Structures are given as structure tokens and as C-alpha cells.
Amino acid sequence: xxPLASQRELVSAAVRLGANxxxxxxxxxxxxxxxxxxxxxxxxxxEEIRERICAxxxxxxxxxxxxxxxxxxxxxxATYTPAVxxxxxxxxxxxxFLPERIVDPGSGSGRFLLRAARLFPEARLVGxxxxxxxxxxxxxNLATCGxxxxxxxxxxxxxxxxxxxxxxxLFVGNPPYVRHHLIEPRWKAWALDQWxxxxxxxxxxxxxxxxxxxxxxxxxxxxxxxxxxxxxxxxDVNYGSSLRRCFLARLGGLGLIVVEPTAAVFPGAAxxxxxxxxxxxxxxxxxxxxxxxxxxxxxxxxxxEVIDRNRFESEPRWSRLTAAPRPQPQGYVELGELCRxxxxxxxxxxxxxxxxxxxxxxxxxxxFSAVTRAREIIAAGRVLSAAGHLRKVIDLPxxxxxxxxxxxxxxxxxxxxxxxxxxxxxxxxxxxxxWWSVGLRPAAPILATYMARRAPVFTxxxxxxxxxxxxxxxxxxxxxxxxxxxxLVDYLxxxxxxxxxxxxxxxxxxxxxxxxxRIPVPEExxxxxxxx
Numbered sequence: 084x085x086p087l088a089s090q091r092e093l094v095s096a097a098v099r100l101g102a103n104x105x106x107x108x109x110x111x112x113x114x115x116x117x118x119x120x121x122x123x124x125x126x127x128x129x130e131e132i133r134e135r136i137c138a139x140x141x142x143x144x145x146x147x148x149x150x151x152x153x154x155x156x157x158x159x160x161a162t163y164t165p166a167v168x169x170x171x172x173x174x175x176x177x178x179x180f181l182p183e184r185i186v187d188p189g190s191g192s193g194r195f196l197l198r199a200a201r202l203f204p205e206a207r208l209v210g211x212x213x214x215x216x217x218x219x220x221x222x223x224n225l226a227t228c229g230x231x232x233x234x235x236x237x238x239x240x241x242x243x244x245x246x247x248x249x250x251x252x253l254f255v256g257n258p259p260y261v262r263h264h265l266i267e268p269r270w271k272a273w274a275l276d277q278w279x280x281x282x283x284x285x286x287x288x289x290x291x292x293x294x295x296x297x298x299x300x301x302x303x304x305x306x307x308x309x310x311x312x313x314x315x316x317x318x319d320v321n322y323g324s325s326l327r328r329c330f331l332a333r334l335g336g337l338g339l340i341v342v343e344p345t346a347a348v349f350p351g352a353a354x355x356x357x358x359x360x361x362x363x364x365x366x367x368x369x370x371x372x373x374x375x376x377x378x379x380x381x382x383x384x385x386x387x388e389v390i391d392r393n394r395f396e397s398e399p400r401w402s403r404l405t406a407a408p409r410p411q412p413q414g415y416v417e418l419g420e421l422c423r424x425x426x427x428x429x430x431x432x433x434x435x436x437x438x439x440x441x442x443x444x445x446x447x448x449x450x451f452s453a454v455t456r457a458r459e460i461i462a463a464g465r466v467l468s469a470a471g472h473l474r475k476v477i478d479l480p481x482x483x484x485x486x487x488x489x490x491x492x493x494x495x496x497x498x499x500x501x502x503x504x505x506x507x508x509x510x511x512x513x514x515x516x517x518w519w520s521v522g523l524r525p526a527a528p529i530l531a532t533y534m535a536r537r538a539p540v541f542t543x544x545x546x547x548x549x550x551x552x553x554x555x556x557x558x559x560x561x562x563x564x565x566x567x568x569x570x571l572v573d574y575l576x577x578x579x580x581x582x583x584x585x586x587x588x589x590x591x592x593x594x595x596x597x598x599x600x601r602i603p604v605p606e607e608x609x610x611x612x613x614x615x
Contacts, residue, residue, distance in 0.1 A: 091119045093146050101226035178385060182203055190210030197230070212237070212238060212239075254299050273294075278297065281332075308360075309360070340381070368391070443497070445477060527544055529572055557571075
């Protein structure tokens with residue numbers, strides 16, 4: 084079948100398939116329907132589209148993904164779920180209970196709801212979708228398969244949707260992945276307030292998928308079940324701590340399935356995914372944990388290793404629980420035995436605190452050459468030996484009385500301008516001892532990138548420049564000479580694989596400090612000659 088080549092054709096097909104017969108029809112969707120052509124391409128028939136939908140295909144959803152440019156879909160977190168994942172999650176749900184209602188918090192083209200409708204023929208279907216075109220497509224798919232009479236699709240932000248009900252509910256779907264940079268401040272404040280109401284401290288850096296778990300908790304009743312597939316970041320990163328606590332508390336976590344990037348869960352997006360299974364209010368003594376590398380292994384989500392709840396409560400990074408212990412090669416030790424690894428400092432406002440050399444009148448004692456971009460490490464190769472191309476970071480002392488009068492006057496004027504730019508109000512600034520002191524770490528003898536679509540790049544920091552949080556610093560636990568540092572950089576530059584890290588949404592591989600410390604290095608680097 085020739086794909087629908089325009090939004091007008093797509094809307095026309097959806098309307099003719101009965102999209103407006105599904106409850107919740109919104110003014111935005113009505114406007115789309117009014118503004119569309121009634122014709123389809125000459126070689127596309129409505130009957131052919133209908134047959135493909137009833138056979139389990141998603142021609143309208145695929146057309147939507149082709150028509151929307153990646154940047155637009157990324158801003159809304161629109162990544163549609165392969166059938167094998169949908170089937171596995173709902174097969175698990177069938178074994179849990181008989182729901183009276185199915186809720187998909189980001190319904191897209193309705194893939195989860197269509198499959199759930201067949202498995203639970205008496206259940207009411209509720210989809211929530213923020214994109215009017217996607218909502219219209221979901222309606223068309225559900226109407227085509229005969230489920231219109233028991234379906235409602237809301238055009239709404241899931242965090243605003245009022246979904247409390249006395250019905251036994253299954254929450255199932257693929258919450259959108261949107262990084263915190265694209266989340267409006269009002270929603271970050273909403274999340275902090277709602278987490279606080281649950282007695283849980285939270286971070287403003289959480290992605291949208293974490294917000295969706297929270298909104299589910301607020302709309303669920305004790306005994307409701309859920310299965311969500313998301314990026315696996317929350318298992319380990321600091322902002323995921325609120326969700327990890329919630330998973331073990333009221334959300335009632337039952338199990339986790341970590342899916343490696345090799346399984347290609349989402350076409351075109353290399354990422355480590357996590358399928359999260361929960362029963363609200365439950366508190367099992369053990370939870371099931373499983374790591375898979377191929378989608379064919381998703382035959383039974385009830386399988387996996389049984390792990391005591393106490394291990395989850397005591398482990399701050401949950402991916403460690405899923406990884407089989409990697410045997411240490413004979414004659415090797417972990418990098419952490421040689422060096423501590425620390426991420427660089429966050430400024431809380433790079434536009435204020437990072438300047439080009441010679442771009443301000445502040446005294447030299449508060450200006451520090453620093454690596455502020457990962458590409459500066461990559462370009463340096465094995466040795467960073469010149470600072471002329473690097474920018475400066477303004478790092479003021481906590482006690483400004485340390486400055487001489489002339490320097491103090493220049494700094495006070497700078498701080499007046501910085502306040503006008505809101506530098507004192509950023510999250511990072513508000514959590515420092517004093518808002519104006521960035522607090523750079525001492526220069527690290529070795530610098531490393533930690534997030535890219537490649538293995539980390541290591542360089543010897545021969546000129547003692549500082550680094551921001553775009554890099555890790557390696558600090559030897561005992562003094563190492565230049566030859567030893569060079570030997571360590573040489574080994575790390577050749578001996579670290581991308582598979583030693585964790586792959587995030589978008590295909591980026593990230594090495595957290597503790598993960599980098601677990602990299603095996605030859606033991607002889609501990610005993611190498613210290614002369615030279």
C-alpha cells in the first residue's frame with residue numbers, strides 16, 4: 084500500500100474510519116477534521132487500510148511517524164512501541180487480575196489499547212494523548228476494530244487528567260521520554276510538590292517518564308496494576324531516586340526487566356529500556372529482576388532472578404543488581420583501586436560563569452582555565468598540553484573579604500549583573516553554601532569524557548586545568564609519576580569498551596563515576612617504576 088503522504092490524507096482516512104465516534108472528541112481534533120481533504124491517494128483504499136488495522140498492523144501510526152519530523156516527535160516523547168513489547172506486557176497483565184478499566188497514559192496510535200481490548204473484552208478503555216493528530220489516529224484504530232463504544236480518548240496532559248475511579252484499573256503503556264530541559268518550570272514545581280505530598284524528596288532534573296509514574300500513583304487505587312516501558316535511566320541516576328523509593332513503597336514494585344540496546348526496543352533509538360511491573364500498595368518480600376539482550380527473550384515477564392527486597396533498599400544503583408558479575412582478568416584490578424573518579428562541577432548557569440579569555444574585567448585570581456566542552460578532551464588526544472583555546476570559569480571565594488579592595492569592587496559589580504541574569508536563583512546556586520561560589524574541584528591529573536556514542540576519551544591533564552560536569556576527573560589515590568599517568572592514559576584509551584557503560588535514550592553511552600572505577604586495568608600499573 085502506498086503510504087499516506089500528507090497530514091490531510093492521514094486525517095481524512097482517520098475521519099472516514101470513524102474517529103469521531105469515540106468519546107472525548109476534542110475541538111482541536113474537530114478543527115483538524117474540518118481542514119482536511121476528503122480524498123485519498125488513487126492507489127489507497129479505505130478497505131485496505133481497514134483490513135490492515137484489523138490484522139494487527141498500524142498503518143496510520145506508521146504514517147504519523149513518517150510525517151512528523153524527529154525533532155517534533157522528540158519534544159513530545161513520541162516513540163511508538165513494537166508489537167512484541169506490547170504483547171509481552173499485556174500477557175503479564177492477563178496473569179495478574181481482571182481489570183474493569185485499561186488506562187494508557189500516552190496512548191499514541193492506540194497500540195496498547197487495541198491489544199488490551201481483545202484480551203479484556205469487558206474492560207473500559209481510556210487513552211490520554213497530548214497530540215491531537217495522534218489522538219485522532221488512536222480513535223480511528225479503535226473504531227475500526229469495533230471498540231468505540233467502550234473507549235474514551237482524552238486530549239490532555241496526563242499530569243492534568245482526572246482519572247480516579249473505583250474501577251479495578253490496569254495502567255499500561257510507554258510514557259514519553261522527554262529530558263528535563265524541555266519540561267516547563269510549572270511542571271517541575273508540580274512534581275516536587277506531589278512527591279513531597281508522598282513524603283519523598285525529589286529532583287527537578289527528572290525526565291517526563293518519571294512524572295508519568297507519579298501521575299499514575301496519584302490516580303491509582305490500592306490493588307491496581309501497571310506495566311510501563313521506559314528508558315532505564317531512572318534505575319541509576321540521582322533524579323531517579325524518588326521513583327526508586329516510590330517503586331519500593333506505595334507504587335508496589337513487583338519486577339523489572341532491563342532490555343539491552345542490542346534488542347532494539349525502539350526502532351532508530353539505541354537505548355537501554357526498562358519494563359516496570361507493579362501492583363499499587365503491595366510490598367512483596369522479594370522482587371524479580373531480569374536482563375535480556377534479544378526481544379525473543381520476552382516470552383514471560385514473570386521470570387527472572389528472585390532478589391530480596393533488602394538488596395533493592397540498600398543498593399543506590401539498581402542496574403548493578405541485574406548485571407552478572409564480570410570476572411576480573413588475572414593480573415588486573417579495578418581502576419578505582421588506583422584512582423577516585425569525580426564528575427566536574429556544575430555551574431548552575433554557564434552563560435554567567437563561563438567566559439572567553441579576556442572577556443571581562445575580573446581579577447585573574449578568580450578566573451580558571453577549564454575544560455567546558457567534551458570535544459576539548461577529544462581534540463587533545465592523549466595529552467592536554469595547551470590552554471589558549473580554553474574558556475575561563477569564574478570561581479569566586481565564599482568569603483569575598485579575601486579579595487583586595489580593587490578586586491572586591493570589580494567582583495561586586497559582576498555580581499550585580501549576575502543577579503540581573505538570575506544567576507542567584509538557579510537550582511544549583513540556591514543549593515550552594517553561597518550562591519556566587521561555583522566551587523571548582525582541584526585539577527585532575529587525568530580527564531575523561533563520559534557520555535557519547537563511543538567509548539570514553541582519556542587525556543593527561545598536563546597543564547592542570549579545571550573541569551566542569553561535562554567530564555570526569557581521575558584523581559590518583561597515591562602519587563603517580565608522569566610515566567605512570569601516561570601509561571594509564573594509554574591503556575584506558577585502548578582498553579575501554581562502550582559496553583562497559585550504560586546506553587541511554589538517544590543512543591548515548593554514559594559512564595557514571597562508579598562505573599568508570601570498575602573498569603579493569605593491569606595490576607602492573609600499581610607497581611610500575613615511579614621514576615622519570
